Amino acid sequence: MSKLTLQYEGIVLKDYALGSGVTIGRLPDNAMIIDNPAVSGHHARVLLEGQQVILEDLRSTNGTFVNGRPITRHVLQHGDEVLVGKHSIVFDQNAVEPQPVAGAPLESLGDTVYLDTKQHRALRATLESARADAAKSVNARPATPVATAPRRVGVLRVIAGRSEQDQYDLGAHTSLIGRSDTALVRLRGWFKPSVAVAIARSGNSYVATPLGGKTLINDERLEGRRILQDGDMLNVSGLILEFCWKDDVQAESAA
Amino acid sequence: MSRAEEGLFVVCDGMGGAPAGEVASELAIQAIARRLTGDESGEGSTSSPFLPHTTRLLDAVRQSNEFIYGQAQKDPRQAGMGTTVVSAWIREQIAGVAHVGDSRAYLWHNERLEPLTRDHSLMEAHIEAGLADEGKKLPVEQQNLLVRVLGREPAVEVDVTEVPVQSGDYVLLCSDGLTRMVSEEELAKAIQTFQEPQQICDHLIATANHNGGADNITVVVVEVTGRWWHQLIKGVGSHLRRTLSRPH
DSSP states (O other): OOEEEEETTTEEEEEOOOEEEEEESSSTTSSEOOOOOOOOOTTTEEEETTTTTEEOOOSSSEEEEEEEEEEEEEEEEEOOOEEEEEEEEEEHHHHHHHHTTTSSSSOOOTTTOOOHHHHHHHHHHHHHHHHHHHHHTHHHHOOSSOOOOOOEEEEEEEESSSOOOSSEEESSSSSEESSSTOEEOOSSSTTTTOOOOOOOOEETTTEEESSOOOOEEEEEEEOOOOOTTTTTTEETTEEEEEEEHHHHHHHHHHH | EEEGGGGEEEEEEEEETTTEEEHHHHHHHHHHHHHTTSOOTTOSSSTTHHHSHHHHHHHHHHHHHHHHHHHHOGGGGGHHHHHOEEEEEETTEEEEEEEESOOOEEEETTTTEEEOOOOOHHHHHHHHHHOOOOSSSOHHHHHHHEEEBBBBSSSSSOOOEEEEEETTTTEEEEHHHHHHHHHHHHHHHHHHHHHHHHHHHHHHHHHHTTOOOOSSSEEEEEEEEEOTTTTTEEEEEEOOOOOOOOOO
């Protein structure tokens, strides 16, 4: 039995048994629905004539192509690749019965489907080449920024007050200041808040959020989230800390 | 699953018509819950950039993947089962969030809705690669493609983040059955209008139904109250709606 395999960017989307024929188009009354603006409402159809499998373009706006050539009517051969918009449809004359699970390259899992590792790799390769193309063309929307420089690490330097260390590296995703066991900067004293401030890394900056007790930043009350700037002075329930960048600190001590 | 007294919330969404999709989501929840029960000492790698509770959550999600994968290998009836997961563990006013798939987490903070997760879908992959804009939709048959789920491969990459939560914040976890039918604007408006977690959930489910929702929907809404001597989590509303599979 013959089948048609709908693909997009090299990824198999769905197999269609040929049956007595398949209509292809954007509208929901087609057997093979391709919801893409490049595809006409009723774009093309595949029908049986005797032993022959015929592909007909239904006067589509953007045309139907077989192995790269535009067609209006074409006798499909095993392995022919039909292009409709950006989707390709491969004709397989000798397809075996679709297998329930392992056989179909992309199982239809009801509403949600999953790309397996192989398909995922293929996808990744496609996306990466697209990204590279985008980088080449000047007007392209910038692709996901690639981290060129290593991320800068912030530190808290203890200026005044009781603490276990003179300086704390903010290497973690979230660093806490408080009485809690999980805090990076431990506050001593029963009345100190369990967590006074959370400092979270966000890209190349650090965001401080007050969570308990009283925290001042540059002598103002810290309320809501705030991006820390080099030289900011935090007063967390009496402990005075300066935020600065680690490389600056190292340069200073080297000088 | 909600273990509100511990601040632990998990939403799993089995893969639609996949064999044993429902089994997979159930297994995931059980495995995560089991892993996060009891002794805390000596767990979690010390080199983790995350807080201990977030690291434990991450480990639990990773292990649930191994567990489901192992079960699927053993039992042919469950071969190929998979599930999404989004989980939040709120401790000491830090929410650790771990997710795989297209179930989502949002934070309502300062009158704004912030997404805490990015779907592991073909759509998102295209957006990240700069191939598609968020406004432009992929063809219908590709919108539901996931590039990562729990249980389909021996190991899975889990996305993790941490965010501080304050009094007045809400954390919302949901399956794609909700986000396909209810826009982020509607999510925000529901929180703003109703404030009470159960009412927010009820309203969101009603909205999804009204908009034609046909998929299973799971929603968990957590309200955070920030006084450290009070209970951290005030109210949890959750709603699980199961629909029979639709005849095609």
